[in-house]
Amino acid sequence: MPSGRRYAAYLFDLDGTLVDTAPDLLVALNAVLSARDQLSADIEFARHWAGFGARVMIEQALFHHDAQPLDSLQLERAFEEFIESYQENLAVESAPYPGVVETLEQLKSEGVPVGVVTNKMERLSRDLLESLNLVQLIQVLVGGDTLQVRKPRPEPVLHACETLGADPRQAVLVGDSPTDVETARAAGCGAVCVRYGYSHGIAPQDLDADLLVNSLLDVP
Numbered sequence: 001m002p003s004g005r006r007y008a009a010y011l012f013d014l015d016g017t018l019v020d021t022a023p024d025l026l027v028a029l030n031a032v033l034s035a036r037d038q039l040s041a042d043i044e045f046a047r048h049w050a051g052f053g054a055r056v057m058i059e060q061a062l063f064h065h066d067a068q069p070l071d072s073l074q075l076e077r078a079f080e081e082f083i084e085s086y087q088e089n090l091a092v093e094s095a096p097y098p099g100v101v102e103t104l105e106q107l108k109s110e111g112v113p114v115g116v117v118t119n120k121m122e123r124l125s126r127d128l129l130e131s132l133n134l135v136q137l138i139q140v141l142v143g144g145d146t147l148q149v150r151k152p153r154p155e156p157v158l159h160a161c162e163t164l165g166a167d168p169r170q171a172v173l174v175g176d177s178p179t180d181v182e183t184a185r186a187a188g189c190g191a192v193c194v195r196y197g198y199s200h201g202i203a204p205q206d207l208d209a210d211l212l213v214n215s216l217l218d219v220p
Contacts, residue, residue, distance in 0.1 A: 006220040007190055009166035010107055011157060012138075013175035014118035014125055015050055016197030018100050018216075019132065022046040023093035028086035029057055032078050039065045051177045051198035053119065054082045087124060091131035097196060099215035104137035113164035117156045117173065117183075119144035140164055152179045154187035161189070174219055178202055181209050192219055 015021045026046035033039035041061045049057045058078050062069060070078060107114050115138055118125050122143025129135035140163040144150040147159060161168045172190035173180055176197025184191035193199075193209035194216070204212050213219055 005110070005112060007172040008170035009113040009115070009161060009164050009172075010219070011115045011117050011160050011171060011173045011189070012216075013173070013177070013180050014116050014120055014128070016176040016199075017097075017174060017180075017194055018104075018116065018134065019094050019096050019128065021094045021128070022050050022198070024086065024089050024091065025050050025054075025057070027089050027092070028054075028082045029061060031085040032058055032081050033061055033065075035081070036062070036078075037065075037067060039067060047198055048201055051179065051200050054086075055079050058082065083121075083124075087127070090124065090128050094128065094132070096132060096134065097194075097216070099217040101134070101137075103216035103219065104134065108137050113166050114138050115140035115142065115160040115164055117142045117151065117160050119150045119179075122146045152182035152186060154183060157183055157187035157189060161187075172219070174213075174216065178207055181207050 012018050022043060026041060026043055029046060030040045033041060049060050055075060104114060120143055122141060122145055125141055125143045126135060140160050142156045142160045147155055149155050157173055158168055161171050168187050168189045172192055173184040174192045176194050177200050181191045181193065191209045192211045192213060193204060193207045195204045195212055195214050199207060
């Protein structure tokens, strides 16, 4: 166990935990909505629904505007449009939250194993981390399409721990949502949640985490 550290390995969620991605997700969402009756969403909407994935964001935005629901083929086309727009504007306004860079740099300097476990597509996640100069601060990235399953299944965390050579029981998953807590519980690792982020509309104190922190600097 690293000196002074509670855990032997640190895994982090991406959107809403390491990086505030909502502004650029909103641009992609509005590109899709604008092509459908000139609709649009605001940043509060994007922050609320960001953690659910692009398809749900699109569906909920249309529902919010009482627009005609999309069938499965239309939804897939809208999703493709979203991804096309998003990958062109991946890190225009997205930025690490305060304390993120310092925390990752400190963990790296201490030789602590660090990974990112996200439901975002691996390619987009890596591009985002590279654009923000964070990729060199982590040792493993598990995206939503890296394995056959994704969070809240435990396999992404277990895969990350195996890659890092860490015992899941001595690792922690730091996230911002009930999905992250459920994943941590299923994998048998610690569950820490940030008070900011995209908590699916659930109050931080109701996330049932082992610990709530205001900043990653507070993660033990």
